[in-house]
Every structure is written in structure tokens, then in C-alpha cells.
Amino acid sequence: MTTEKIKVSEIPDIIYKTLEALDPEKTLEEVGTIVQVSDGVVRIYGLTHAASNELLECDNGIKAVVMNLEEDNVGAVLLGPTDMVRENDVVKRTGRIASIMAGEGLLGRVINPLGEPIDGAGPITGTCVPMPLERKAPGVIFRQPVNVPMQTGIKAIDAMIPVGRGQRELIIGDRQTGKTSIAIDTIINQRRNFEEGNPVYCIYVAIGQKASTVASLVNTLREKGAMDYTIVVMATSSDPAAVQYFAPFAGAAVGEYFRDTGRHALVIYDDLSKQAVAYREVSLILHRPSGREAYPGDIFYLHSRLLERAAKIIEQDEVAAQMNDLPESLKDKVKGGGSLTALPIIETQAGDISAYIPTNVISITDGQIFLDTELFHQGNRPAINIGISVSRVGGNAQVKAMKKVAGTLKIDLAQYRELEAFTRFGGDMDPVTAQTIDKGRKNTRLLIQLPYHPMSTGEQIAILYCGTHGLLKDVPLHKISEFESGFLSTLRSIHAADVLAPLEKGEINKEIEKTIRETAASVARQFEE
């Protein structure tokens, strides 16, 4: 910092702040004494007026959040290392509900759930406003039905399990089935919106993962230019359980900042199974009663109140301004029409979706994307089990052309799977069956997509049109992906304006269909055997 950089106008600011800090009236604090410290949790005698979720501060600056209010004492979870606090330390109330400072300055940064940067790129700059970690979800009158798509860039999802802005769609599957990749693809796919000046801000919350895993993921996002509009909130497996437990709430709070200022945001919780384990740990130390699988009884409520915060906010600014539980700091900034979409991730054990946490979260969300280990190993990646995956509200958000093209895809595939199982027993095939199977195989092949290669809606519609209209019947199965790239690059080079652009907006007509057919036919000719 050089002398020239100091602006004169800022000097009174310093003096004012200093004076205010010196005013003894302002330094009256309510304090309590720590009587017990154990694994990230402290019990404090006193603090009779502390409120639930209030932020507390020890004399050495370590922060804690009130979890249990009891007679004469409170239980609080530490947001710092346990060995930094000792019994008999004095803890004071801050009078503030635990919050995170949110603002545009967070974009491109990696922060911890307290909002502190952990990417070594210096302090967060720009104006930030405090957003409470725990906050009630907006009531029904402030919401609006989901009607704008949240494009993931993944063909199988955008066509058959469409997600809308403001929706909560669960990604669920065993370990190493490509759950994170789907979420990352969705973030990368928002690049176009960002470039068009209509960004969907993305918040990736990493819970209980290894720091190195998250670091390489951040690298991928950076390489793809996705960090321009993305914030990574990270609580690693080596952080205290309480910090891991708070991470999704911090992500939601940052998302709400964008949502309530009329913008669009996407938050990914990767993953809530690990958060549930962290919560169980905290609860056991707090001696809360536990129930099924030793999880505390209110774990359902924990996830439902987190996911309820995803919403599409009503367009009218006047109504949005009345929203319940608006933090003071946002009151003059509220705008309608924003949204927060949530993609929670749950890891299952050996595909068991009837375990406690999976069933809970399935019942809370608006649909699920099931990932299947077997499909993954067969090479059908993304390994989405179409048969049992659903999106209950996203259909309304799908663009018209996609709806038309994808309409029969799901049914066709279901029919194909049934017939294929049947033909495994051998026997002759009639021509119709053979054709259905051929089409099914090729469509399945078309849905295979590499990670980190999201595809624009226009291109998705064009290629899926080929699949569903039998334009691939002369292309051999092993040439499908070559056909796909040949077909799409042709469209990109000569039909960007007359085909891809309208399709992107969801428009389709006879003219466009004709061009698609002709292009497909000419590309297919190269692959005929």
C-alpha cells in the first residue's frame, strides 16, 4: 500500500470507526464461562439471554454458535480448532445470528463456511452484506412456479429429467458413479449465460471431501472459465464437524443473496450424506437424543429446512420486498424474479436408497437423478438410470423444441430395455422388434457424454432429433459418436444461424427439420458400410 493510494475521504472514516470503538457504552458485553470442552463443542455457564444460533466469541477470537439452550447453560459448537479453547475461558455474546458476508466479491473465490478466503488470494473485496446462515424459506405467496430451465448441458438430463430454476433435484448414487461430474458440468454449462450478461451464479459447497480433491475441481472450473461466476465453499474432512455441518447453510445464505437481489443462483451440496454424519457427531456430543441409524431425531428437519430455501421468487418487486425473514441488510436491495436452484448430492451404500438419509432427502426434493454403478461400469456414462429418475416440476420449464424432440425418447428407451432383456433369452426377432432395438441401442449411445463437455440446448435438440427420428438407422453403432461430432460440426459451421440459434431458443419448424434431415443424411453417408 503506497501513500498515494490513500484517499483523503477515507481518513474521517478511520477516525469515526476508532471513536465508535472507544465509546464505552458500546463495549458492554454479556459473558459466560466455559465449563466443558469436548470435540468441537463447548458448554458455557451463563449467557442466559443468548438466542439459538447466536454467534459467540471467545476472548482469543474463536467463534462458536449456540445450538442448545438449557437452563443455566448453553451448548455451542466451535467454528475453530478445539485445542484453542480451554475450560474457564470467557465467552461473549455478539448479539448477531451466525451469518456469512455475501457479495459479488466472493465470485471466483474459495472460502470456508465463515466466509473467510482460503485460496491465498488476499481479502475479499467490495461491499458485502451479512446473510444469516439459518433463515426461514420464503412463504408460498412470495414464490412462483418453476418455468425457466436450468440447463445442465447433459443430454440425458436436459431431455428426460429437465431441471427448472428454483427446483431441488437430488443427485444420488454410490461412490464413484459420476455424481460430482454432473454438478460440475452444470456449473460449466452456465458459462454461456454469463457471457450473454444473464449469469446464473454458482455456489459449490464441498463437505467433508479431501482438500486436494476440491483443489483439482477448482482447477477444472478455472480452466473452463467457470470461476468467473462461481464461489466454492469448502469444509474439508479435516475441519471440525461443526464447520462441516454449517457449510451447506453458508452456501444457501450466499445463494439467497443473489436470489433476493433478483438474480439467478445454483447451489450444489456435495454431499449431504457427509453433512448428516457431521451433524450426528455434533449431536452426540451435545447429548441430543438419537433415533434411527443413530442420527438425531431432527435430521429430517435439518435437510428440509435447508432445501426449502431453494425457490423461484415472484416477479413483482413490491411483493418480493415483503418477503418473510428478510435480513435487515438486504431490505433496500430486494428485487423480484430471482431464483435459487439446489442440486443436493447423496452418496448411497451399495445402491441402497431405502436407508434413512436417502429416503429423507428423496422425499424432500422435487425429483432425483439416480446414478447406477452397473451402468457406469458398462461404459454408459453419465450412468443415469433413466427408468427410475424423475423431475417432478422441470417439465414445465423445458423449451418447446426440446419437449417435442424428447417427448418419446423416455418411452422409446423403456420399451427398448424391456425388449432387450427379452431377446437375451435368444429366439428370432421380427423386423419391428429389431428396429426398435437398433434405435434404442443408438439412442443409448447418443446419451453417452464425457464429463466437462456440456452441450448447448440447440445442439442437444438437433442430435436427439436424429436419434428419435430414425436418422441413424444406416450409421453403425460404433460410429455413432463420430457421426455426432461430424453432424454437429457441420451444423456449427453452416447452420449456426438458421438451425442452432432458433433451436437454442426452443423454436422448431418444418424448415429447420428439413435442414436437420438433410445434414444428417449427408453426414451419415460417410459412415455407411
Place this chain on the structure above:
Amino acid sequence: MNQGIISRRYASALWMYAQKNGQEDRVYVEVKRLCRGFSKYEALKRVLSNRMVPQEDKIEVITLVAGENVSHVFSNFIRLLFANKREKFLRIICLSFETIYLKENKILSANLVTAVPVEKDMERRFIQSLEKRTGYSIWLTTQVNPKIAGGYVIMVDTYRLDASVVTKLKRIEKSLLETAINF
């Protein structure tokens, strides 16, 4: 989860039992000594939670810390606590008892920390003004701690007013740092 309720119940019972026997002041002194013992010697807690230490020894240690010749009210209470296996709540029970005692007697405990000793006259005036303002009797303890550099830290009941020089300096440092970030 019920730690607070259980401790509070035992503390209230001890209060009633002491009152009935006209021993509340004596028990208060014993409890207070035990509280100080807990905050002064971390080993006390370790001894009490050690399964290898026989119960009789634990009771003896507690009695010693509470002042050797303890009242029969206090020693009966400790025995009951062990019989009910609630000894791990002892610390919070003591704190709760202290709170009850002070409240019932309309007393506020206060603590004044200064860098240099304060004059007796100053102390008296301080107590008077606090008593006038709160309507409670004030029990003041004083401490000299050169580390606070100057000024004072007052604690009344569960409120703390920190007007020490160290804290002021820390605040100035913090606000300077925060302002610097915005350049």
C-alpha cells in the same frame, strides 16, 4: 440435553435443604470454594471422572477442596449425588447454587480488574453507585492485572464492561486493518 435441568434441580434442592437447616451461608462458602477449585485445578475434574479412583477418595477430595470441615448439609448432598451417579454434574450444580443464592439474597457479584491497585475510597464509591443503580447489594472482588495496561474491566453478574487499554488498542488495530482492506 437435560444436563441443565438436572443440575438446576439438584442446586434448588440443595438450596432448600440448606435453608431448612439454616446453613445457607455456610454452604454457599463451601460451594464457592469448590467452584474456585474447579476453575483453578484442572486435575480436580480429571480425578472425579477417573473410574480407577474409588468413590470414597473422590468424596474426600471434594470435601478437602470445599474446606475440610464441611457442614453436614454439604456432605450429605455430596453423598446423595454420588449415590445417584450424578457427580459429573457437580460443577454446574455448584454454579447454579451460587446463582440461586445470590438471587435469593438480592446480591450481585462484581469483579473489578485494574492495572494498578485502586484506592479503598474509590472502591467504596464504585460499590455505592452500582448499588444505587441496581437496587442490589454488591459483592465486589478486585484484581490487579498489569497486562491490561490501563483502564479497567468490570464484570457485574454476567455482564462485562471492558474499558481496558489492551482491548482499546486491539479494537483500533482491527478497525485500521478493516479500513485498510478497502483501499
